[in-house]
Amino acid sequence: MNIPRTLFISSVARTLFLIFNIVVSFIMMPFIVGQLGDHWYGIWVILGSFASYYYILDFGLAFAVTRYVTTSIEKQKYEQANIIINTSLVIYSLIAVLILVVAAIIAFFTTVFVASPEELRLIRIIIVVMGLNMALEFPFKAFAGIIQAYLRYDLLTYSHFISFSLRTMAVLYFLSHGYGILTLSIISLFSNQLCNVMFFFVAKHLFKKLKIDIRLFRKSEVKELFTYSIWAFLTQIANQMRFRVDSLVIGGILSASAVTHYFIGARLVEYFRTLVYKATNMMTPVFTKYHARNDKAAIREKLLFVTRINTILAIFGGGIIIIVGKAFIIKWMGTDYTDAYPVLITLMLAIMVQIIVNPLDNLLYAINRHRFLAILNSVEGVVNLMLSLILIHRYGILGVAVATAIPLLVARIFFVPVYACRQIDLPLWKYLTSLGNIIGFSVFYLAITYWLSQARLTVPSYLDIMAITTVAGIIYISIIPFLFFSRKERNLLLSMVRR
Incomplete structure (x- = not known):
């Protein structure tokens, strides 16, 4: 396998798709907000953030499955890979049942948070649909x-x-014909299951020796998987507190409409983060191989190579978004949403x-040192929640x-840099030097x-x-390779582009 070439092809495909996704989403968001209104769109965001907590029930297993399957295939231990896959498939199927039970319980107790009988019934149905969507997704994680x-x-x-194209067309059609938030959840349910089925066939195409057989389940592998995944599980919980608790805090203390305003700034940041991750966040299996x-x-x-690439993308891309962000929000959503711009700047930095x-996070997962991340992210999540509850009342x-x-x-x-560099005997000064000049x-x-x-941005226009x-x-891309990459690295990048 030509790793650089394969990574580059995957990076280009993922990046182009995400750009398409972002462009369509930018066009769709004003339409959806206009159809649902600030209140119901804010509720949609809150329910989506709440549904993301179902991923906690993964218990970090996805990270363990990925690591051990990658290692087994790299060492050509195909029988062992099938054992891991089938063992995790059984576990994920049990988790799917658990998700359905949790969704039913949450729907039952929604009356504590929602006073309106009409809203209560609708929100309960959406919670169940979202739970079913997530439950059907989990078994496919085994692959x-x-x-x-x-x-x-x-x-x-x-x-x-x-899947995304079909979902977008369905949303356009049904919302323009007067359907609402429940229809959005049903469209997501069907489009996600289509994606899951295609995902399975891609996995089967790649791994010709894949076997689905309950007899390959091993109790001994359950312990092995969860020994690794427990720290990934704690990291998942921490990440939910770090990135998903905001909407819940704002919705609980301020209003659902305030969630919409916050989400506009946060969404731009999330688009950017996802765009870069789609291009570069593929290093865990590479580090695992080495x-x-x-x-x-x-x-x-x-x-060091991928960190320099990430630094270039992060500083330039994030900086450009900060420069044009206010003008873009005004043109995109209107002057009523300019309070989203300070949110954008803060989160973007x-x-x-x-x-x-x-890349250091990818490294720690690859070398089984992610316990550190789990503890650190947990502390970060708790501090985030405490500060949010304090600062929201004043700011x-x-x-x-x-x-x-x-x-x-x-x-x-x-x-993170101090701990991760120590694990691979990389001097911290060398790591920092590779970033400072860029x-x-x-x-x-x-x-x-x-x-x-x-x-040019005084009167906002998309063209400007x-x-x-x-x-x-x-101009930036024309200059940067000659300043911060060696001739060998430039040739590598150029050869990948040509291919």
Whole structure:
């Protein structure tokens, strides 16, 4: 397998699809908000954030399955890979039943939070539909390790494209004909199951020796999987507190409409984070392969290389969004939503740092040192929640954004690099040096871009926003490879592009 070429193809496919996804979502969001209204759209966001907590019931198993399946296939132990897959399939099927039970219980007790009888009935139905959606998804997680073992994220992307396109057309049709929030949940249910079925066939295509047989279930593997996954499970809980608690706090203390305003700024940041992750967040199986060979030198080399790429994407991409963000929000959603811009700036600064450090997270999962992340992220999540409850009363939605940003910045700047570099015998100064020059140059370049572009953004227009972003991006991309990549690295990047 040509790892750089396979990763590059997957990166391009994932990135292009996400760009398509983002463009369509930008067009769709004003339409959906207009059809549902601020109140019901805010409820949709709250319910979506709440439904994401079902992922906690994964108990971190997905990380364990991915790691052990990848290792088994790398060592050509195909029988062992099938044992892990079938064992996890049984576990996930039991978890799916648990999700349905939890959804029913949550729907029953919704009366505690919703006073209106009409809203109560509708919200209960949506909670059950979302629970069913999630329950049907879980068994397919048993095959996730196959995709990552072969690094064929591009094949998976095609199934997501089909599902997303059908879902978008369905939303346009039904909402424009007067249907509401319940229809959104039903459309998501059917489109996600279509994606799951295609996901299974992609996994079966890649792993020709795949067997689905209950006789391959092993109790001994259950313990092995959960020994690894327990720390990933704690990390998942922490991540929910770090990134999903905001909407619940705002909805509980302020209003559902305030959630919509916060979500506009947060959504732009999330789009950017996801875009970069789709392009670069594929290193855990790569590090796992080198770790299986005990090749620390290769891990260090690949880590520094992808970290520089992440730094370039994070600083320039996040900086450009901050520069044009206010103009874009005004043109996109209207002047009533300008309070989302300070939220965007605050969250973007934190996410830029997280993107830069993210390869270190991939490394710690690959070498089975993710216990550190679990503890650190748990502390970060608790601090986030406490600060949110304190700052929201004085600063509103901006206070919640600040509460999210502060613990994230402290954890990612002062703790993760020190611990992760020590695990692979990488001097911290070498890691920091590889970033410092890129950050310094990029900030200087963005400052000039900001100064030159302000006159064009006084009266917002999509054409000016696109022109500033495009011109600044072309110049930046033309310069940066010659400043911060060796000739060998430039040739590698160029060869991947050509292929």
